[in-house]
Amino acid sequence: MKLSGADILVQFMEDEGVEFIFGYPGGAALHIYDAIFRQEKVRHILVRHEQGAIHAADGYARATGKPGVALVTSGPGATNAVTGIATAFMDSIPMVIITAQVPTAFIGSDAFQEVDSVGITRPCVKHNFLVKDVNDLAMTMKKAFYIATTGRPGPVVVDVPKNITDPGHKIPYTYPESVSMRSYQPIVKGLPGQIEKAVELIASAKRPMIYSGGGVVLSEASIEFTEFVQKLGFPVTNTLMGLGAYPATDKQFIGMLGMHGTYEANLGMHECDVLIAVGARFDDRVTGEVKEFCPHARIIHIDIDPASISKNVRVDVPIVGDIKQVMTDLNQGLRASKKQPDKKALEKWWKQIDTWREKDCLRYDRNSALIKPQFVVEKLYEVTGGDAFVTSDVGQHQMFAAQFYKFDKPRRWINSGGLGTMGFGLPAALGVQLAYPDAPVACITGEASIQMCIQELSTAKQHDLPVKIICLNNRYMGMVRQWQEFFYESRYSHSYVDALPDFVKLAESYGHVGMRIEKPEDVESALKEAFAMKDKLVFMDFVTDQTENVYPMIVAGKGHHEMQERELA
Amino acid sequence: MRHIISLLMENEAGALSRVAGLFSARGYNIESLTVAPTEDPSLSRMTLVTRGSESVIEQITKQLNKLVDVVKLADISDGTHIERELMMVKVQATTNDQREECKRIIDIFQGRIIDVTDKSYVMELTGDGDKLDAFIKTIDQSSILEVVRSGATGIARGSKSLRV
Numbered sequence: 200m201k202l203s204g205a206d207i208l209v210q211f212m213e214d215e216g217v218e219f220i221f222g223y224p225g226g227a228a229l230h231i232y233d234a235i236f237r238q239e240k241v242r243h244i245l246v247r248h249e250q251g252a253i254h255a256a257d258g259y260a261r262a263t264g265k266p267g268v269a270l271v272t273s274g275p276g277a278t279n280a281v282t283g284i285a286t287a288f289m290d291s292i293p294m295v296i297i298t299a300q301v302p303t304a305f306i307g308s309d310a311f312q313e314v315d316s317v318g319i320t321r322p323c324v325k326h327n328f329l330v331k332d333v334n335d336l337a338m339t340m341k342k343a344f345y346i347a348t349t350g351r352p353g354p355v356v357v358d359v360p361k362n363i364t365d366p367g368h369k370i371p372y373t374y375p376e377s378v379s380m381r382s383y384q385p386i387v388k389g390l391p392g393q394i395e396k397a398v399e400l401i402a403s404a405k406r407p408m409i410y411s412g413g414g415v416v417l418s419e420a421s422i423e424f425t426e427f428v429q430k431l432g433f434p435v436t437n438t439l440m441g442l443g444a445y446p447a448t449d450k451q452f453i454g455m456l457g458m459h460g461t462y463e464a465n466l467g468m469h470e471c472d473v474l475i476a477v478g479a480r481f482d483d484r485v486t487g488e489v490k491e492f493c494p495h496a497r498i499i500h501i502d503i504d505p506a507s508i509s510k511n512v513r514v515d516v517p518i519v520g521d522i523k524q525v526m527t528d529l530n531q532g533l534r535a536s537k538k539q540p541d542k543k544a545l546e547k548w549w550k551q552i553d554t555w556r557e558k559d560c561l562r563y564d565r566n567s568a569l570i571k572p573q574f575v576v577e578k579l580y581e582v583t584g585g586d587a588f589v590t591s592d593v594g595q596h597q598m599f600a601a602q603f604y605k606f607d608k609p610r611r612w613i614n615s616g617g618l619g620t621m622g623f624g625l626p627a628a629l630g631v632q633l634a635y636p637d638a639p640v641a642c643i644t645g646e647a648s649i650q651m652c653i654q655e656l657s658t659a660k661q662h663d664l665p666v667k668i669i670c671l672n673n674r675y676m677g678m679v680r681q682w683q684e685f686f687y688e689s690r691y692s693h694s695y696v697d698a699l700p701d702f703v704k705l706a707e708s709y710g711h712v713g714m715r716i717e718k719p720e721d722v723e724s725a726l727k728e729a730f731a732m733k734d735k736l737v738f739m740d741f742v743t744d745q746t747e748n749v750y751p752m753i754v755a756g757k758g759h760h761e762m763q764e765r766e767l768a
Numbered sequence: 769m770r771h772i773i774s775l776l777m778e779n780e781a782g783a784l785s786r787v788a789g790l791f792s793a794r795g796y797n798i799e800s801l802t803v804a805p806t807e808d809p810s811l812s813r814m815t816l817v818t819r820g821s822e823s824v825i826e827q828i829t830k831q832l833n834k835l836v837d838v839v840k841l842a843d844i845s846d847g848t849h850i851e852r853e854l855m856m857v858k859v860q861a862t863t864n865d866q867r868e869e870c871k872r873i874i875d876i877f878q879g880r881i882i883d884v885t886d887k888s889y890v891m892e893l894t895g896d897g898d899k900l901d902a903f904i905k906t907i908d909q910s911s912i913l914e915v916v917r918s919g920a921t922g923i924a925r926g927s928k929s930l931r932v
């Protein structure tokens with residue numbers, strides 16, 4: 200089969216099993232767009248801003264585990280994509296992004312719409328390529344998908360100069376079925392000696408704690424992980440990225456840990472004697488002051504990326520490998536082991552944890568005359584039966600969503616943790632809805648965040664994507680306001696969100712349904728009404744208490760045992 | 769501690785900037801960096817000299833290993849090794865005294881004079897960094913016109929070798 204570079208790109212996507220390309224056209228990408236026009240297998244989703252394309256592809260990837268694919272033009276198309284690429288990079292999301300480029304002969308000449316896309320994206324991709332010869336195109340694409348989806352996943356950028364996609368130049372094409380690279384060989388199996396050491400350490404634990412993260416989700420290892428946790432009977436806490444990998448409604452789950460984690464999870468970390476870290480990267484939002492982190496614990500760390508191990512916190516038993524495999528081996532090791540954890544000690548430890556739990560650290564004022572953001576999330580949880588896909592933006596609403604929506608399954612909670620990108624929620628929700636057209640998809644957002652990619656309401660209309668937008672409208676960049684209240688004597692510098700649009704009318708002008716909800720007693724019925732509209736995007740503008748803060752909170756420089764808590768009358 | 773890290777990497781455009789970018793992005797320091805293709809033209813060998821605590825060096829080697837273009841890596845300062853750097857020094861050499869002095873010192877350091885004009889000499893010297901430093905200190909400072917150093921390269925002693 201002889202094809203042009205443009206046709207090879209699109210044919211390759213089909214052969215690779217790509218369902219959707221999220222994109223936005225432009226001069227350098229026109230040959231590729233023409234090739235997309237002439238086929239029907241791969242669906243192109245036109246967005247309204249390149250950032251939206253990347254976030255949508257990212258949402259699709261997070262919800263499905265399959266790589267997200269995006270296509271943008273050169274110059275401003277590529278630079279607009281950068282925020283999205285960095286977002287995916289920080290959370291290790293598998294993506295392939297094609298950036299069109301000016302023709303090779305023009306590279307370096309400050310040509311029209313030329314930027315050094317490979318240079319600009321280098322620090323925020325797992326890897327990137329510039330294709331210089333159309334004969335390399337198919338193999339480069341294969342490598343891009345291979346690198347993006349294996350090992351520690353991440354975004355890969357392929358920069359494709361316009362002449363490479365020239366419709367007049369056809370070459371033979373066959374789909375490269377496999378690829379191997381001598382310089383890239385991810386480790387899957389943990390060293391048996393390390394597994395043994397871990398089994399021994401686990402058996403010696405008196406106050407154990409399991410701290411798991413996004414790696415369990417990325418590894419599709421929920422089942423093996425849950426078996427591991429339940430066989431041991433140990434308490435388990437998740438990072439923001441790990442929520443759902445272990446069922447939140449299970450009694451062994453003690454909530455999220457870290458800056459806005461629960462009292463019981465953070466104190467459990469502080470007091471534990473053996474910590475088992477699984478696919479988590481000891482982020483500063485989690486550790487707090489590193490010097491105070493788990494002062495009594497010996498630490499086992501399972502991660503596929505050797506560079507994650509002992510990066511921020513020194514660990515005692517590192518295991519480099521894929522969690523799914525390592526969990527299987529550990530479960531087997533534990534079954535075979537003669538030494539088992541001390542049941543009495545574990546019982547005592549649980550008693551201690553239960554006294555911490557009794558504090559009910561997430562409590563809030565349920566009698567308020569104003570809508571509390573937590574209340575909306577609780578009601579959303581009830582109305583959706585706990586089974587919705589929930590995307591989020593960044594701010595207080597994100598923390599309330601994480602604390603109050605109890606995720607029992609992986610890939611249901613979709614948010615930007617590492618980069619914390621406002622504007623992520625809506626386009627990500629569109630990607631999720633495309634992947635699961637019949638599933639309820641909610642986007643929990645704030646009035647500030649939603650405005651960062653609001654234009655994607657138009658994309659939702661064009662492609663009939665009935666996501667439900669839950670805007671917790673506190674008229675503030677609440678998270679910023681909270682910090683200003685705590686650390687700047689309530690000088691609310693530029694955190695007031697002034698001149699807000701009428702979101703109801705705005706939604707309507709895009710052809711969607713808008714609702715404003717102002718009273719606590721209307722929350723539940725409004726949610727029910729909205730979710731009953733199965734084929735409509737509904738923008739729900741909840742007017743919430745402006746003064747609400749996220750608690751508990753560990754402020755900078757403090758340890759897990761020094762949480763700030765809510766005071767209630 | 770000073771470490772010498774040797775890398776074998778795919779000889780691809782951009783590979784060098786990935787390494788340099790990694791060091792600047794993560795705030796590691798580079799004392800020197802040399803790179804050239806090997807006998808296998810698809811591979812380049814790079815030698816990096818860096819300083820840092822044990823944990824920083826551990827991160828540096830892990831992060832380098834993680835780069836998709838890096839095929840193999842060794843911290844050759846972990847074991848016994850040979851380190852060499854090439855230096856060329858252009859000095860003023862007009863009077864007989866100056867010329868004699870140059871010849872005497874370069875002999876002591878086992879270097880060579882490789883270019884001669886009526887006004888200048890170019891001297892060539894290889895060795896480890898300390899030796900080159902010592903040489904520079906020894907010669908008449910006011911006569912120095914130009915100094916160029918290659919940066920260190922190195923190789924492990926014995927049968928240990930870095931190859932694919």
Ligand SMILES: Cc1cc2nc3c(=O)[nH]c(=O)nc-3n(C[C@H](O)[C@H](O)[C@H](O)COP(=O)(O)OP(=O)(O)OC[C@H]3O[C@@H](n4cnc5c(N)ncnc54)[C@H](O)[C@@H]3O)c2cc1C
Nearest residue numbers: 412413414418438439440457458459480503522616617619
């Ligand atoms: C406003 C705001 C507040 C936040 N507050 C908190 C907070 O209170 N608590 C909190 O936890 N986070 C919080 N975060 C998120 C935080 O910034 C980090 O994103 C998060 O803690 C990182 O989660 P993680 O450790 O699970 O790592 P991830 O980023 O999910 O990384 C996954 C790890 O797993 C490894 N891995 C990937 N695939 C595999 C595999 N197949 N096998 C083995 N290992 C694998 C990777 O190498 C990596 O080390 C907050 C973010 C924002 C924006």
Ligand SMILES: Cc1ncc(C[n+]2csc(CCOP(=O)(O)OP(=O)(O)O)c2C)c(N)n1
Nearest residue numbers: 594595596621645646647648675676677678
């Ligand atoms: C693109 C971007 N710019 C700035 C920030 C810093 N920031 C973090 S939270 C926040 C406020 C978010 O306000 P809103 O969306 O209304 O959510 P709320 O905290 O009020 O729930 C800001 C500005 C960010 N995370 N992302």
Ligand SMILES: [Mg+2]
Nearest residue numbers: 645646675677
């Ligand atoms: Mg707000």
